Amino acid sequence: MRPVRLIFGTTEGAIGAVLLSLLVLIALFAPVLSPGDPLDIAGPPLLHPFSMARLPLGTDSLGRDVLAGIIHGTRTSLTVGLAAAFAAIALGVCIGLAAGFSGGLVDEALMRVVDAFQILPGFLLALALVSVAGASLPVVVLAIALGAWAAPARLMRAQVLSIRERDYVAAARVTGMHPLEIAVKEILPNALPPVLTLAAVIVAAAILTESALSFLGLGDPNIVTWGTMIAEGRNVLRSAPFLSVLPGLALVVTVITVYLVGEGVTQALAEGKAGQVDRQGPTA
Amino acid sequence: MTLLAVSSLTKRYVSGTRPVTALDDVSLTLDRGQTLGLAGVSGSGKSTLARILLRLMPADGGMVRFEADDWLSLSGRDLRRRRARMQMVFQDVLGAFNPRATVGSVLDDPLRIHSPLKERDRRTEIAALLDRVGLQAALATRSIRDVSGGQRQRVAIARAIATRPSLIVLDEAVSALDVSVRETILRLLVELQQERGIAYLFISHDLAVLRAVSHRIAVMDAGRIVECGPAGDVIERPRSDAARSLVAAVPRLVIRG
Ligand SMILES: Nc1ncnc2c1ncn2[C@@H]1O[C@H](COP(=O)(O)OP(=O)(O)OP(=O)(O)O)[C@@H](O)[C@H]1O
Ligand SMILES: [Mg+2]
Numbered sequence: 054m055r056p057v058r059l060i061f062g063t064t065e066g067a068i069g070a071v072l073l074s075l076l077v078l079i080a081l082f083a084p085v086l087s088p089g090d091p092l093d094i095a096g097p098p099l100l101h102p103f104s105m106a107r108l109p110l111g112t113d114s115l116g117r118d119v120l121a122g123i124i125h126g127t128r129t130s131l132t133v134g135l136a137a138a139f140a141a142i143a144l145g146v147c148i149g150l151a152a153g154f155s156g157g158l159v160d161e162a163l164m165r166v167v168d169a170f171q172i173l174p175g176f177l178l179a180l181a182l183v184s185v186a187g188a189s190l191p192v193v194v195l196a197i198a199l200g201a202w203a204a205p206a207r208l209m210r211a212q213v214l215s216i217r218e219r220d221y222v223a224a225a226r227v228t229g230m231h232p233l234e235i236a237v238k239e240i241l242p243n244a245l246p247p248v249l250t251l252a253a254v255i256v257a258a259a260i261l262t263e264s265a266l267s268f269l270g271l272g273d274p275n276i277v278t279w280g281t282m283i284a285e286g287r288n289v290l291r292s293a294p295f296l297s298v299l300p301g302l303a304l305v306v307t308v309i310t311v312y313l314v315g316e317g318v319t320q321a322l323a324e325g326k327a328g329q330v331d332r333q334g335p336t337a
Numbered sequence: 338m339t340l341l342a343v344s345s346l347t348k349r350y351v352s353g354t355r356p357v358t359a360l361d362d363v364s365l366t367l368d369r370g371q372t373l374g375l376a377g378v379s380g381s382g383k384s385t386l387a388r389i390l391l392r393l394m395p396a397d398g399g400m401v402r403f404e405a406d407d408w409l410s411l412s413g414r415d416l417r418r419r420r421a422r423m424q425m426v427f428q429d430v431l432g433a434f435n436p437r438a439t440v441g442s443v444l445d446d447p448l449r450i451h452s453p454l455k456e457r458d459r460r461t462e463i464a465a466l467l468d469r470v471g472l473q474a475a476l477a478t479r480s481i482r483d484v485s486g487g488q489r490q491r492v493a494i495a496r497a498i499a500t501r502p503s504l505i506v507l508d509e510a511v512s513a514l515d516v517s518v519r520e521t522i523l524r525l526l527v528e529l530q531q532e533r534g535i536a537y538l539f540i541s542h543d544l545a546v547l548r549a550v551s552h553r554i555a556v557m558d559a560g561r562i563v564e565c566g567p568a569g570d571v572i573e574r575p576r577s578d579a580a581r582s583l584v585a586a587v588p589r590l591v592i593r594g
Contacts, residue, residue: 220432223393224496228447229420239435 059321066317072310080128091121091277099293113282113296114289123303126279130260130307133194137259138252140198142205146241146248149209154217154236164210167203175200179262183271190273193266197259205248205255212244246322253315257308264304279304339402340503340536341367341390346399348385348560359385361560363399369503370534374551374568376544376583381557383540387508390538391425392416404503421451421500428509430489434481440467440492441477447499466495470525487518491525498529508540523550544587548572556580 060066079086095108095118102111102119110120152163170178175197182196216222217240225235266272267280279300286296348360359382367373377383389396392408401408404422411419427433434443444463448454454462464474470491476484481492490510497505507526511519527550529535541547547554548568555565558579564571575581 220427220429221435221438223388223391224425224427224433225435225446226393227391227420227423227425228496228500229417229450230446231417242437243435 060317063317063320065313069313073314080131083124083128087121087124091125122277125277129278133263134256134260136194137197138255141201145202145205146209149206153210153213167206171203188271197262201255209248216240250319257311338369340369342402344400347397358560371552372537374547374554375540377557382560387506422502423504424497424502426493426497426507426510430486438481440479451500470495504536506538
């Protein structure tokens, strides 16, 4: 497949893709890699890393397996990050397409809503929503998505405004194509690629936001998250710093991985476009 | 028999502070199966007229009768259905196609929208259309990006005739093509006209091209039609300054004089 090969063609993309595949595998096979509930007590409390083979990364102040927490936390982080980004981009694309394509009053109204959401700090919005609606995974995902959809909406609208002036859209209109079909078939696929390059940033931000919410005790209490682990490690930061450092590292690695993949995709898209221009050849 | 009657069309663009009058009381008529050449220097309003006729932008005033319709007052479903009768071919041979399209899908759209044909029959029809414009049926599966400029313009013509229009508006349709390709495309257009009785509004700043295809020629200057008459008359005995300077600009080809 061409896109995959292109992503591996860049250093950032290749490293990012390998790391991300690894993280995804860990997330998918978390129950196999570390069976049982990671919130169960697994051994003596505050066991330091590398002191017991069965619990290689030690235990927290309640005696829970740190490695199990990190493995299952991968699952939470990726799920929330991907789901929130998907929701944010889907919403942004729909609103941006509607605004750019309809123009006039609809555009004006929708963009004021976008403005409102863009001015509100995403984290505060998420904080408010989760404290009101309660901390469960779907609410967290929704709360993060609501703070992140404005940027893709704005970019999508700009793309649509430029594309709808192209000759091929005029040609579709002259052909008698229904406006909805024009929006979906002619404009959407051509407007989408730059918007998708926002995905990496949104996923990374969503993962960080989720951790921050959990850190503040606003994560789903029945699920292990890195944010909760970091927060709980804080109380014993002097005697057992690894309890905060290890999940923190996991968070950093994941965010960097997502960033690298995003860079790879962006570069691949840029190259793909250059390739297209090359193939156009001279007129006639 | 009159196919198209444009009367007192006006259009002003308001961009920035100063409005530009792009069309100023434009009237013209075009008979069935005839070609009206539309000449004029850059910025004289030719494309504006084309875009208004194609219902791609609204006019500020005036009236257009096309076939039996009050053309500018059609809207929605009625307009989409009637659009089959008036098609276009534009200058930009690449920009006129969705970059993701294949040659086949470009031709399938108008057939799907306007003809009762089922998918299988549409494929046969697409092959026939390609053949009619001098392209191989095998081209249907190719990406539009992977065919040459001349081939693309043939595809654009095939798309335009797919809905069996009575009028095709061609805006600088051959200007981007090199001279040898230009001639074969012009020949194809003339053949199609004789065969199907299609009228053309043929826009070009090149009088030599217009002379080759037009029955009548209209000359625009600053948004007005300043001269309109049989092609030969306008070129041999231009009456307006605009027409005279266009005629003077026609390159005289001299080979080893
Ligand atoms: N979208 C627009 N906004 C503002 N002014 C415009 C716009 N489009 C065209 N104009 C102006 O309207 C006038 C007529 O433009 P038009 O494109 O119809 O000319 P044309 O005869 O097709 O020229 P050319 O031979 O260069 O294609 C010009 O003065 C042009 O600058
Ligand atoms: Mg023009």
